[in-house]
Amino acid sequence: MPYVTIEWFEGRSGEQKQEIAEKVTEVLSEVGGMPPDQVWIRFVDSPKSNWAMGGAIQGGGDGALGPPD
Amino acid sequence: MPYVTIEWFEGRSGEQKQEIAEKVTEVLSEVGGMPPDQVWIRFVDSPKSNWAMGGAIQGGGDGALGPPD
Amino acid sequence: MPYVTIEWFEGRSGEQKQEIAEKVTEVLSEVGGMPPDQVWIRFVDSPKSNWAMGGAIQGGGDGALGPPD
Amino acid sequence: MPYVTIEWFEGRSGEQKQEIAEKVTEVLSEVGGMPPDQVWIRFVDSPKSNWAMGGAIQGGGDGALGPPD
Amino acid sequence: MPYVTIEWFEGRSGEQKQEIAEKVTEVLSEVGGMPPDQVWIRFVDSPKSNWAMGGAIQGGGDGALGPPD
Amino acid sequence: MPYVTIEWFEGRSGEQKQEIAEKVTEVLSEVGGMPPDQVWIRFVDSPKSNWAMGGAIQGGGDGALGPPD
Numbered sequence: 001m002p003y004v005t006i007e008w009f010e011g012r013s014g015e016q017k018q019e020i021a022e023k024v025t026e027v028l029s030e031v032g033g034m035p036p037d038q039v040w041i042r043f044v045d046s047p048k049s050n051w052a053m054g055g056a057i058q059g060g061g062d063g064a065l066g067p068p069d
Numbered sequence: 070m071p072y073v074t075i076e077w078f079e080g081r082s083g084e085q086k087q088e089i090a091e092k093v094t095e096v097l098s099e100v101g102g103m104p105p106d107q108v109w110i111r112f113v114d115s116p117k118s119n120w121a122m123g124g125a126i127q128g129g130g131d132g133a134l135g136p137p138d
Numbered sequence: 139m140p141y142v143t144i145e146w147f148e149g150r151s152g153e154q155k156q157e158i159a160e161k162v163t164e165v166l167s168e169v170g171g172m173p174p175d176q177v178w179i180r181f182v183d184s185p186k187s188n189w190a191m192g193g194a195i196q197g198g199g200d201g202a203l204g205p206p207d
Numbered sequence: 208m209p210y211v212t213i214e215w216f217e218g219r220s221g222e223q224k225q226e227i228a229e230k231v232t233e234v235l236s237e238v239g240g241m242p243p244d245q246v247w248i249r250f251v252d253s254p255k256s257n258w259a260m261g262g263a264i265q266g267g268g269d270g271a272l273g274p275p276d
Numbered sequence: 277m278p279y280v281t282i283e284w285f286e287g288r289s290g291e292q293k294q295e296i297a298e299k300v301t302e303v304l305s306e307v308g309g310m311p312p313d314q315v316w317i318r319f320v321d322s323p324k325s326n327w328a329m330g331g332a333i334q335g336g337g338d339g340a341l342g343p344p345d
Numbered sequence: 346m347p348y349v350t351i352e353w354f355e356g357r358s359g360e361q362k363q364e365i366a367e368k369v370t371e372v373l374s375e376v377g378g379m380p381p382d383q384v385w386i387r388f389v390d391s392p393k394s395n396w397a398m399g400g401a402i403q404g405g406g407d408g409a410l411g412p413p414d
Contacts, residue, residue, distance in 0.1 A: 001353050001396060003279055003316065007111060008347035008377070014256055014264065016376055021259035023372040031364045032357055037261035040279065040316070042214060042253060046111060049083055051346060052090035054106035057083065070146050070189060072348055072385065076249060077140035077170070085169055092165040100157045101150055109348065109385070115249060118221055120139060121228030123244040126221065127139075141210055141247065145387060152325055152333065159328035175330035178210065178247070180283060180322060184387060187359055190366030192382035195359065208327060209284035215277050219308055226307045234299040238292055239284070258277060290394055290402065297397035313399040318352060318391060 002028060003040050009058070010045035017043055071097060072109050078127070079114035086112055140166060141178050147196070148183035155181055209235060210247050216265070217252035224250055278304060279316050285334070286321035293319055347373060348385050354403070355390035362388055 004024060012020075025039045048059030073093060081089075094108040117128030142162060150158075163177045186197030211231060219227075232246045255266030280300060288296075301315045324335030349369060357365075370384045393404030 001316070001398075003318070003352045005350040005352075006347055006373075007349075008379070012377055017256070017259070018264045019376045020372055021264055022262045023376070024369055025259070025262035027365055027368040027372070028351075031361055031368070032353070034353070039259075039261065040277070041259040042279070043257040043259075044253075045257065046113075049086070050112040050114065052086070052094070052108075052110040052112075053346075054108065055091045055094035057087045057090055070191075070385070072145045072387070074143045074145075075140055075166075076142075077172070081170055088169045089165055092169070093162055096158055096161040096165070097144075100154055100161070101146070103146070109346070111348070115251075118224070119250040119252065121224070121232070121246075121248040121250075122139075123246065124229045124232035126225045126228055139247070141249070155325070155328070156333045159333055160331045163328070163331035177328075177330065178208070179328040180210070181326040181328075182322075183326065184389075187362070188388040188390065190362070190370070190384075190386040190388075192384065193367045193370035195363045195366055208329075209282055211283075212281040213304075214279045214281075215308070215310070223307055227303055230303040230307070231300055234296055234303070235282075238295045238299070239288055241284070260277075293394070293397070294402045297402055298400045301397070301400035315397075315399065317397040319395040319397075320391075321395065 001038060001040075002032070002034060003042075004028070005042050005044060007044040007046065009048050009051065012043075012045070070107060070109075071101070071103060072111075073097070074111050074113060076113040076115065078117050078120065081112075081114070139176060139178075140170070140172060141180075142166070143180050143182060145182040145184065147186050147189065150181075150183070208245060208247075209239070209241060210249075211235070212249050212251060214251040214253065216255050216258065219250075219252070277314060277316075278308070278310060279318075280304070281318050281320060283320040283322065285324050285327065288319075288321070346383060346385075347377070347379060348387075349373070350387050350389060352389040352391065354393050354396065357388075357390070 021041050025036050028034050028039050029036045049057055051058045090110050094105050097103050097108050098105045120127045159179050163174050166172050166177050167174045189196045228248050232243050235241050235246050236243045256264055258265045297317050301312050304310050304315050305312045327334045366386050370381050373379050373384050374381045396403045
């Protein structure tokens with residue numbers, strides 16, 4: 001432990017995931033006192049068509065809430 | 070918040086997801102008193118071959134427990 | 139299936155949960171075509187002190203994003 | 208209930224999932240006293256490129272922590 | 277990996293959890309080919325009042341779907 | 346989105362959670378290009394008695410894998 005799940009829109013690159021994994025692991029280790037090798041992270045890439053915010057499925061044109069693609 | 074996850078067999082259409090998202094958001098807002106724009110919903114479409122009920126992987130022919138496809 | 143998880147701030151009553159469960163089950167059954175008795179819902183009540191939005195742990199006084207308590 | 212989620216690297220076969228589903232259902236039923244038909248299991252197959260352990264995205268050559276593929 | 281989550285009604289003892297953890301780890305190792313020390317399991321004990329099946333919050337008297345307490 | 350879940354042993358303070366929330370939000374915003382106010386984080390504090398690693402429920406004396414308490 002700990003086990004971290006990051007659920008987001010698909011579209012992030014492997015380089016972004018690697019950098020995020022390193023930095024989140026560092027934060028949990030330094031602030032939370034956990035051995036880095038015990039930090040597991042799983043990324044969950046979902047299409048915008050599987051997310052709704054405010055009752056609206058995302059990805060329908062404006063992208064107001066979305067990340068840069 | 071709230072964050073709602075709906076895990077089910079794949080196969081529902083975008084129109085069904087949109088209608089479900091609208092209605093579930095409305096229910097949470099009206100009954101739970103939460104601002105609609107703070108309701109996030111994520112759909113998780115899984116193949117039947119990744120679900121087991123009663124020890125049996127689904128999708129093997131009878132479909133007794135499954136949704137209409 | 140389906141399996142629905144509703145993660146939110148603690149504080150909703152049993153009556154609210156019962157009403158939400160009924161209505162969400164009805165929506166999934168009517169719109170998604172799933173047998174009502176196959177709809178499972180789990181509520182996850184978390185203290186505001188375990189949620190962060192925009193980098194800020196919730197519950198710290200203003201409650202701008204929170205539900206009525 | 209219960210609802211069991213098994214998150215792992217993709218690559219396990221349908222036969223492995225079926226055998227695991229049967230045996231895990233049996234264990235929960237015998238040890239936990241739950242009716243087998245009330246045991247639901249969902250497998251979540253993730254590419255190694257979506258897992259990090261110790262700050263390192265998996266699948267990068269050595270596979271020290273990975274399963275046989 | 278793998279990471280296993282077991283969500284159920286609260287009420288199981290520490291001895292039951294230990295026995296289930298051992299046996300599920302053994303199944304995943306023997307059938308799935310994963311090193312036992314890489315199997316993480318997390319139990320999530322929920323009150324019946326946080327589960328609904330078929331639109332009904334559980335624990336309201338009959339207990340038809342519930343485990344022995 | 347994104348929605349981040351951090352599952353760990355209970356015992357971290359509110360100050361640690363606040364600092365982790367800030368830094369993880371900053372990482373996701375800077376590296377992933379997501380608006381900070383759209384980053385939601387939920388901490389899940391579990392007793393060691395609800396975690397098993399390598400088939401062994403944690404917290405049983407040695408604490409080899411555990412965090413400082």
